[in-house]
Amino acid sequence: MSDELDEIQAIFFEECSEGLAAAEAGLSAMADGDTSSETIASVFRAVHSIKGGSGAFGHGALLAFSHRFENVLDEVRAGRIPASAGVVKVMLSAFDILSDHVTAAQDASAPPVDEAMLATLDDILATKGGCADGADTPAPASEPEADPFGFTPVTAIVDELDPFGFEPVSVSLDDFDAPAPESADWTVRFGPSRDAMANGGEPMLVIRELERLGGRVIGIDSSALPPLRELDPEDSYIVWTLAVPGAVDQGDINECFDFVAPDSTIEILRAAGEASVSAFENADPVEVIEPVAQAPEPVQTTAPVLTLVDNKPDVPVGKAGGEKTGDQGAQTIRVDLAKLDLLLNLVSELVIRNSILTDRLSPADQQRVELPELARLTRQIQDNVMSLRAQPIKQAFSRVPRMLRDLSAETGKQINLETTGETTEVDKGVIEKIGDPLTHMIRNAADHGLEGAEERIAAGKSPTGTIKLSAEQRGARIYVRVQDDGRGINRERVKAKAIEKGIIAADAVLTDEEIDQLICAPGFSTAETISNISGRGVGMDVVRSNVEALGGRVEIQSVPGRGTTFTMILPLTLAILDGMVVRLAGQRFVLPLASVVESVRPEPGQVQSVSPTSEVIELRGNYLPVKRLTDIFGLQGVRFRKPEDSLVIVVESDSAGHVGLMVDTIDDRREVVIKSLDQNLHPIRGLGGATILGDGSIALILDLEALVASTTPSTPKHTLKGLAA
Amino acid sequence: MTTNVESGERKIVTFSLGDRTFGIDMRALIEIREWDEPTPLPRVPSYIKGVANLRGTVIPIVGLAERLGWEASVPHARSCILVVNIGGKQAGFLVDEVADIVAIKDSEIQPAPDIDIDETNVIAGLVQVATRTQDAHDSDGGTMVLLLDLDALSVTRQMELAA
Numbered sequence: 001m002s003d004e005l006d007e008i009q010a011i012f013f014e015e016c017s018e019g020l021a022a023a024e025a026g027l028s029a030m031a032d033g034d035t036s037s038e039t040i041a042s043v044f045r046a047v048h049s050i051k052g053g054s055g056a057f058g059h060g061a062l063l064a065f066s067h068r069f070e071n072v073l074d075e076v077r078a079g080r081i082p083a084s085a086g087v088v089k090v091m092l093s094a095f096d097i098l099s100d101h102v103t104a105a106q107d108a109s110a111p112p113v114d115e116a117m118l119a120t121l122d123d124i125l126a127t128k129g130g131c132a133d134g135a136d137t138p139a140p141a142s143e144p145e146a147d148p149f150g151f152t153p154v155t156a157i158v159d160e161l162d163p164f165g166f167e168p169v170s171v172s173l174d175d176f177d178a179p180a181p182e183s184a185d186w187t188v189r190f191g192p193s194r195d196a197m198a199n200g201g202e203p204m205l206v207i208r209e210l211e212r213l214g215g216r217v218i219g220i221d222s223s224a225l226p227p228l229r230e231l232d233p234e235d236s237y238i239v240w241t242l243a244v245p246g247a248v249d250q251g252d253i254n255e256c257f258d259f260v261a262p263d264s265t266i267e268i269l270r271a272a273g274e275a276s277v278s279a280f281e282n283a284d285p286v287e288v289i290e291p292v293a294q295a296p297e298p299v300q301t302t303a304p305v306l307t308l309v310d311n312k313p314d315v316p317v318g319k320a321g322g323e324k325t326g327d328q329g330a331q332t333i334r335v336d337l338a339k340l341d342l343l344l345n346l347v348s349e350l351v352i353r354n355s356i357l358t359d360r361l362s363p364a365d366q367q368r369v370e371l372p373e374l375a376r377l378t379r380q381i382q383d384n385v386m387s388l389r390a391q392p393i394k395q396a397f398s399r400v401p402r403m404l405r406d407l408s409a410e411t412g413k414q415i416n417l418e419t420t421g422e423t424t425e426v427d428k429g430v431i432e433k434i435g436d437p438l439t440h441m442i443r444n445a446a447d448h449g450l451e452g453a454e455e456r457i458a459a460g461k462s463p464t465g466t467i468k469l470s471a472e473q474r475g476a477r478i479y480v481r482v483q484d485d486g487r488g489i490n491r492e493r494v495k496a497k498a499i500e501k502g503i504i505a506a507d508a509v510l511t512d513e514e515i516d517q518l519i520c521a522p523g524f525s526t527a528e529t530i531s532n533i534s535g536r537g538v539g540m541d542v543v544r545s546n547v548e549a550l551g552g553r554v555e556i557q558s559v560p561g562r563g564t565t566f567t568m569i570l571p572l573t574l575a576i577l578d579g580m581v582v583r584l585a586g587q588r589f590v591l592p593l594a595s596v597v598e599s600v601r602p603e604p605g606q607v608q609s610v611s612p613t614s615e616v617i618e619l620r621g622n623y624l625p626v627k628r629l630t631d632i633f634g635l636q637g638v639r640f641r642k643p644e645d646s647l648v649i650v651v652e653s654d655s656a657g658h659v660g661l662m663v664d665t666i667d668d669r670r671e672v673v674i675k676s677l678d679q680n681l682h683p684i685r686g687l688g689g690a691t692i693l694g695d696g697s698i699a700l701i702l703d704l705e706a707l708v709a710s711t712t713p714s715t716p717k718h719t720l721k722g723l724a725a
Numbered sequence: 726m727t728t729n730v731e732s733g734e735r736k737i738v739t740f741s742l743g744d745r746t747f748g749i750d751m752r753a754l755i756e757i758r759e760w761d762e763p764t765p766l767p768r769v770p771s772y773i774k775g776v777a778n779l780r781g782t783v784i785p786i787v788g789l790a791e792r793l794g795w796e797a798s799v800p801h802a803r804s805c806i807l808v809v810n811i812g813g814k815q816a817g818f819l820v821d822e823v824a825d826i827v828a829i830k831d832s833e834i835q836p837a838p839d840i841d842i843d844e845t846n847v848i849a850g851l852v853q854v855a856t857r858t859q860d861a862h863d864s865d866g867g868t869m870v871l872l873l874d875l876d877a878l879s880v881t882r883q884m885e886l887a888a
Contacts, residue, residue, distance in 0.1 A: 344781075676783070677776070684767065686767060686768065690783045698763075698778050
């Protein structure tokens, strides 16, 4: 029982974090000047649903705070409090406290101190935002009555939607100097969709609800009703028209339709020439097309009717453009990741069986069109299933703005964040794992990269520093960049520090790039004092090791006085590895291609023993240790193979620099799907997992770091790769 | 092996290892596969024969006889792999031959004597089942089946210790 509740709670917190991300995105957009009704409404909805859930689960403090926050948002949404810069700033801070509240509720820890914020919010409510931004023009004493939803100016492109041929006009509600007369009745048209009926929606309940508000049915449009023999008893054909007294708040009318399935026909309009038409989507944005209000005279007695029944993202609605609308309108379902993985397994197996089947058929049969067709379909299914795991990287970026606000407050530096490419899709596993490295990189940029305002002015730069956060996909890799326009890496100081800490020798000659790389060396920190933010000397070290654990790498570019760019280059998915299939004692193994430097067929004498158990290969004057995988794995029944009959693959490792691995042959280069060994067994040192090859057999994936580290204790360690060879 | 108290009866799959007959609870069985040489793993105990591909999942193949301390079975034409679920993990057991599926009553299970294996007793009990062969005239009336306690067998835990 309590398990069940825990499960529901977990869903609630998951929704909270989604809500917080949506609210933050909305508030950030508002801070950038986008105060469209959709944006404000998205913030309101997010906070509203957090409030709703917190009440249900008894998180009192969260409930109380979100309620007060919501009050302010409601007023902003209604336009009674202007979304001025001051108000938005307060709301951003309120948002930070809200997320702290959510965290506190989740960890069952003490809720954050919010009295001051509550007082500020109340002040805003009392003064209609005046206190937050005195300079702003005070909010109009009374907003147009017809605007309880905070409709703000939108340019409605009505060409495709408008059956009445109105010219597209941009309308601003502020121009409405004559609000609709109080007495004008609402005309509500309601036609449940087939889906609504299929979902068990009972139109009578909606109509009764409207009647309770004083509405009465004034017309029934049954023109869509087909002849009896064509009638589909499961479909819905009837559209009711109801008149609802004008005194009724539109919000109350809207509520009647809260549980009506999307794509039902729902039109709510005032008889006097204003129409607000809503396409409802359950628990989703109320999409509003602003009325085309200045038809000189009301057209007949009927108000203009715009029917926007389906909420297609590609229909341009409002000035916020299709992107935002599509974003929110996108229908999603929650699926357990394990189910997706299972599906992925099964589909991969399907692909394998398909190719085995193909091999077994006679050449004549192989020529048939059905077979390639089948293969193509299976591949498509596989690609699709893979794409299901992909999520926009926005999820990882979403916590950055808040972090920068905090950092800005702590350091007193003015920081401007520019984000691009947040819609780039990456495997969910990658998103989950780049959070920490990203945090370190941002902190590093804010703390070390950017200068204080005075220093910036002295250097002839704008006092506000800029951090650019971007993501882009190139082939099977994703590039995540954190770029600052700060002072750049002080190479003199970095080198001095590295010598002082014994990371490099005092007389080492390093290129600029190598010095930059030193930042990522374990135990390196140039911060004069250890600050709260970074400078613990673990930051960039952690970044590098985390990124490398994901099969990626970190690149650093720095121009003194102009700034530094850190680039994380990551695989698009954790499930796929670009590998080199090698053969060894009849068995196949996969080497991560990213680690392979070169492969060499040794000349006689090029590989020499330096002890009974160790060998080196001479390569362009350098001696590299050579490992025989057969020895490491103790593969049985393998006769000694002469080096000149083998291949030496030179790989790059962190712990041991360049190492040669002796294998029999190279089979193939291919992308392999990584299967974990610990799912049904346990991790085995030296193996990164297994994969299933095209013929259904299993090949083991080598974990080079563990292999070379565990077997080369005597190898001279190079602290840094790149300095090794 | 959990006991089905309600019905007092359960189904077991019997199979042979050498000249002995063993049984496991039917509910733990996922499927029976033909023997196919698995991909050997480095650095594992010898009773782990390697890993195999079970519909896209990598599962370990365990030489059950060897695991139980008997002489390792040599795969032959009728060798099978019993794919079982042990506490959420899947593993394949190499067995010599799958014999039968029989229903037994809990009351028929006799406690196993202390078998001298230097670990937890992996034999949950002994039960006698009627021999189902054409010429079932055997006077002894049945075969002794050693019921395995899969949880105690803890293939994965053993492997972890060994690793």
